Amino acid sequence: MWSTRTRGGKLWDALVLSPAKVNFHLEILDTREDGYHNIRSIFQTISIFDRIWIRSLTDAEEDVVDGVPATPEESTVHRAVRIFREATGWRGYVHVKVEKRIPSGAGLGGASSNAAAVLRVLDTLTGVGLGEERLAELGLEVGSDVPFFCRAPAALVEGRGEVIRPVKPRDDFWLLCVAPGFPISTVQAYALYDERKEVVMHEGLSPRRIVKSYEMYAPEKWGFRNAFFDVLVPRYPLLQDIVQGLGELGALYANVSGSGSVVYGVFPSFADLVRADAAMVRQGYETYRAHPLKRLPRVWCA
Numbered sequence: 001m002w003s004t005r006t007r008g009g010k011l012w013d014a015l016v017l018s019p020a021k022v023n024f025h026l027e028i029l030d031t032r033e034d035g036y037h038n039i040r041s042i043f044q045t046i047s048i049f050d051r052i053w054i055r056s057l058t059d060a061e062e063d064v065v066d067g068v069p070a071t072p073e074e075s076t077v078h079r080a081v082r083i084f085r086e087a088t089g090w091r092g093y094v095h096v097k098v099e100k101r102i103p104s105g106a107g108l109g110g111a112s113s114n115a116a117a118v119l120r121v122l123d124t125l126t127g128v129g130l131g132e133e134r135l136a137e138l139g140l141e142v143g144s145d146v147p148f149f150c151r152a153p154a155a156l157v158e159g160r161g162e163v164i165r166p167v168k169p170r171d172d173f174w175l176l177c178v179a180p181g182f183p184i185s186t187v188q189a190y191a192l193y194d195e196r197k198e199v200v201m202h203e204g205l206s207p208r209r210i211v212k213s214y215e216m217y218a219p220e221k222w223g224f225r226n227a228f229f230d231v232l233v234p235r236y237p238l239l240q241d242i243v244q245g246l247g248e249l250g251a252l253y254a255n256v257s258g259s260g261s262v263v264y265g266v267f268p269s270f271a272d273l274v275r276a277d278a279a280m281v282r283q284g285y286e287t288y289r290a291h292p293l294k295r296l297p298r299v300w301c302a
């Protein structure tokens with residue numbers, strides 16, 4: 001029997017869904033002294049999920065993690081558990097099993113979402129109770145997108161990724177995410193941006209305008225852009241083709257998510273989504289249907 005109650009100091013077994021995100025609008029403002037970039041972007045969680053089981057271990061001296069496509073040093077799951085232990089003095093070890101559905105190198109934030117999900121489970125189930133703001137601070141040590149996933153289903157995100165202003169999630173459209181068949185590394189995308197930014201710089205939108213557009217306007221009136229798009233297209237022209245294809249299939253708005261490589265289209269109804277999906281699949285693309293989330297998934301424990 002699964003419930004959402006905490007287990008205090010006892011042994012526990014938990015399940016949490018770890019959602020993907022898309023970026024609606026993404027400006028890169030400048031390069032920071034620490035080498036990262038300041039960004040301004042609307043992040044929205046969506047209904048593509050990795051599934052994560054976490055079980056507390058007795059008499060263990062290390063964590064066991066299955067299903068993460070990365071080494072223990074790179075894995076955001078290992079790092080999140082380690083950082084939680086260091087920050088709280090909690091002494092337990094865990095067995096984590098990740099069932100991946102979110103594609104990698106896609107700009108959908110899968111690795112970051114996994115870290116936030118693990119932090120949320122540990123905070124709830126160990127009874128430590130740091131709360132979402134402190135968890136977001138810890139999450140930033142794992143990656144720039146982690147604080148968002150600790151805090152809100154949708155937000156205006158600024159700074160390196162740590163300045164989170166929750167916004168009203170939308171629930172009046174559907175999303176078709178199209179994988180072009182190759183991953184793009186975030187490091188490489190920011191490096192490409194730095195090489196070519198003079199050529200492709202656009203005027204930005206004020207935070208107020210971005211939030212108002214997202215919360216209140218129809219997608220075809222958003223006027224949003226993604227700063228990565230113009231620097232990625234010369235190297236990956238297929239991204240432009242997919243955006244154009246989604247537009248021809250009735251998308252109200254289409255763009256790359258984050259630093260790519262997934263391109264999404266926003267559709268007004270489920271019927272439009274299904275039609276567009278069938279057309280993209282006929283062209284040989286891998287696709288994912290999704291809708292925006294109104295709340296972060298809850299932590300279930302047994």
Ligand SMILES: C[C@](O)(CO)[C@H](O)COP(=O)(O)OP(=O)(O)OC[C@H]1O[C@@H](n2ccc(N)nc2=O)[C@H](O)[C@@H]1O
Nearest residue numbers: 035036037112143144145146160161186187190258259
């Ligand atoms: C492209 C976005 O996904 C937008 O949502 C994020 O900005 C990337 O966030 P992320 O994948 O969590 O990135 P991190 O794992 O923190 O950093 C990977 C690399 O991306 C670059 N990076 C990342 C975030 C940021 N605000 N500025 C950067 O320059 C840095 O080179 C960094 O070494």
Ligand SMILES: Nc1ncnc2c1ncn2[C@@H]1O[C@H](COP(=O)(O)OP(=O)(O)OP(=O)(O)O)[C@@H](O)[C@H]1O
Nearest residue numbers: 070075076104105106107108109110111114186258
């Ligand atoms: N928990 C994890 N899940 C998936 N990949 C992970 C994980 N931890 C570390 N990685 C490594 O990090 C890389 C990037 O992760 P992922 O593909 O989820 O991010 P992304 O698609 O670039 O998203 P974004 O740029 O929006 O954060 C992966 O290719 C993989 O090598």
